[in-house]
Amino acid sequence: xxxxxxxxxxxxxxxxxxxxxxxxxxxxxxxxxxxxxxxxxxxxxxxxxxxxxxxxxxxxxxxxxxxxxxxxxxxxxxxxxxxxxxxxxxxxxxxxxxxxxxxxxxxxxxxxxxxxxxxxxxxxxxxxxxxxxxxxxxxxxxxxxxxxxxxxxxxxxxxxxxxxxxxxxxxxxxxxxxxxxxxxxxxxxxxxxxxxxxxxxxxxxxxxxxxxxxxxxxxxxxxxxxxxxxxxxxxxxxxxxxxxxxxxxxxxxxxxxxxxxxxxxxxxxxxxxxxxxxxxxxxxxxxxxxxxxxxxxxxxxxxxxxxxxxxxxxxxxxxxxxxxxxxxxxxxxxxxxxxxxxxxxxxxxxxxxxxxxxxxxxxxxxxxxxxxxxxxxxxxxxxxxxxxxxxxxxxxxxxxxxxxxxxxxxxxxxxxxxxxxxxxxxxxxxxxxxxxxxxxxxxxxxxxxxxxxxxxxxxxxxxxxxxxxxxxxxxxxxxxxxxxxxxxxxxxxxxxxxxxxxxxxxxxxxxxxx
Numbered sequence: 001x002x003x004x005x006x007x008x009x010x011x012x013x014x015x016x017x018x019x020x021x022x023x024x025x026x027x028x029x030x031x032x033x034x035x036x037x038x039x040x041x042x043x044x045x046x047x048x049x050x051x052x053x054x055x056x057x058x059x060x061x062x063x064x065x066x067x068x069x070x071x072x073x074x075x076x077x078x079x080x081x082x083x084x085x086x087x088x089x090x091x092x093x094x095x096x097x098x099x100x101x102x103x104x105x106x107x108x109x110x111x112x113x114x115x116x117x118x119x120x121x122x123x124x125x126x127x128x129x130x131x132x133x134x135x136x137x138x139x140x141x142x143x144x145x146x147x148x149x150x151x152x153x154x155x156x157x158x159x160x161x162x163x164x165x166x167x168x169x170x171x172x173x174x175x176x177x178x179x180x181x182x183x184x185x186x187x188x189x190x191x192x193x194x195x196x197x198x199x200x201x202x203x204x205x206x207x208x209x210x211x212x213x214x215x216x217x218x219x220x221x222x223x224x225x226x227x228x229x230x231x232x233x234x235x236x237x238x239x240x241x242x243x244x245x246x247x248x249x250x251x252x253x254x255x256x257x258x259x260x261x262x263x264x265x266x267x268x269x270x271x272x273x274x275x276x277x278x279x280x281x282x283x284x285x286x287x288x289x290x291x292x293x294x295x296x297x298x299x300x301x302x303x304x305x306x307x308x309x310x311x312x313x314x315x316x317x318x319x320x321x322x323x324x325x326x327x328x329x330x331x332x333x334x335x336x337x338x339x340x341x342x343x344x345x346x347x348x349x350x351x352x353x354x355x356x357x358x359x360x361x362x363x364x365x366x367x368x369x370x371x372x373x374x375x376x377x378x379x380x381x382x383x384x385x386x387x388x389x390x391x392x393x394x395x396x397x398x399x400x401x402x403x404x405x406x407x408x409x410x411x412x413x414x415x416x417x418x419x420x421x422x423x424x425x426x427x428x429x430x431x432x433x434x435x436x437x438x439x440x441x442x443x444x445x446x447x448x449x450x451x452x453x454x455x456x457x458x459x460x461x462x463x464x465x466x467x468x469x470x471x472x473x474x475x476x477x478x479x480x481x482x483x484x485x486x487x488x489x490x491x492x493x494x495x496x497x498x499x500x501x502x503x504x505x506x507x508x509x510x511x512x513x514x
Contacts, residue, residue: 042419043480045477058419115154157183158181176222180220201239224236233246283335288351297309375459376458377463388410394409
């Protein structure tokens, strides 16, 4: 009897132990699914007032198959490089398109009249083995060094502070400075091919904020923007209430467009304002461009006529703006303008949706609409109150079961780098529904008061992560690092045909494509 009872107990124990591996295997598979996320890495580079060029990587880990849920995305930051780059504050940065060798050229311009050149790797660096000691850090931060990131040299062809740097192609670099010149350099050997000289403006009084010496005239190119066709350029300069158009095929001036007094008043440039544009940007389709002022911006069409006015609500100083692209019904649109403000917001405006009109001519004969804000991130609601000096918009393509992601990397004057996940399409849909309900209410009761849709701007994203650099940030550049870069050849543009013919004042050759 006792033997039979013992045999039954051993049989029950054997059945329980035989079923245990399948149970443990199920748990292990679930754990592996949650601990093996899909990830990608963002390389961010910031310039600071303290003359430091700081490289930071942000590894975004996405757990599960739905990246739209709040708890499914985690982000890890690490330092990659730290250069004492300039003798004074860094004012601008630029990144070249990647090469076939997965290399990106980084250039920085500062108030010391110098352009520094660096080489960055476009590939994700291999993770550090567990038995390898971490790099020493007094601040206790993670450091991931890449030996491919190195310094190349410097350029000193300008005689004043560098204000803007642009890479229209991999082979050309354009730079603008306070010496009233825009220089075109060839990246193969960094030879100056051509120099566009901007006329020195005539002094008309001393506007507010003028830093020119007594008896002098404020000079310098604030910014420039190149049309996607590479044949046209728009520039704005100090001391000028106008913008200049340049023909890049001939290298000569194409025209000068003055800002109307009523137009300047509509964007907040009053009697004591400087009235000069400080930023200019083309959209990706080349159908419109925007000129930014201190407290507003004006969007112009291809005919150089104003299409609309952009002002923030509540009013705030504008620091940076960029066109971003988004998809609606599988069609890509480039009519969204992101604007960073003094109060820590990035406000998104649609150059399609308008509300209200403002006079833009002295005789009030012509009206111009005001573009509507379709969403914003940051501010008091988004826990970001410090001014955003610069930002970068990134699109992560669809991979596997994960949808396409839209991210924004922002740099604040307080020294914080923030990564935001943007959901602008949902915000635009909510804005459309709100406008329809508002129009219906106005049609029913005829009440037109308190009907400004800009007062009901919704949050269009959420904060993923934040990193303190410890320095005051002036400019930001970022890109998505790839595991394997597959580069495509770019078409030859008019800028590719610049030749050095007379010691630095290059001209265009005759075989420029139409």
